Structures are given as C-alpha cells and as structure tokens.
Amino acid sequence: MARKRAKPPITQADLTARLQIKGLRIDRATISKIETGYREVTDVEAAAISEALGVSISWLFGEGGKG
Numbered sequence: 001m002a003r004k005r006a007k008p009p010i011t012q013a014d015l016t017a018r019l020q021i022k023g024l025r026i027d028r029a030t031i032s033k034i035e036t037g038y039r040e041v042t043d044v045e046a047a048a049i050s051e052a053l054g055v056s057i058s059w060l061f062g063e064g065g066k067g
Contacts (some may be wrong), residue, residue, distance in 0.1 A: 010053075018052035019045075 010018075012031045019026050024045065033039035041049070050057045 015049070015052060019048050022048050022052065024048045 012028045012035075015031055016026060016028045026045065030039065034041050034045075046057055046060060050060045053060070
C-alpha cells in the first residue's frame, strides 16, 4: 500500500521495474503478495522498496514520517 501513498502513486508494474533495475529479482505478483501480507519482505527487499519509493524504511513500516 505504500506505493499508493507515494507521491505520485506508482503501479505495481512501475515498482517492479524500479526494483529490477536495482538488481532485485521480483515480479508484480510478488509485490501484490507483499502488499496483502501473504508474503513477508526481506531486509534487502525493504531497503530496495523504500529507496524505489523515495521513503524511509521506518515510514514503509508505518513507524514514522516520510523522511
């Protein structure tokens, strides 16, 4: 859901592309599973996702502000 709160919001496909550019092997279905809680996220994935969305890891997990 964090990708929807990103400014501007991005699609799962856009996030997948950004992560693949960073060398993370992840597909759109995996992003969906992470967002819905069917799959846990690793520390490496969390770092890459937060960077791709331009937010902090703590924000990604709902622990603080954007920065």
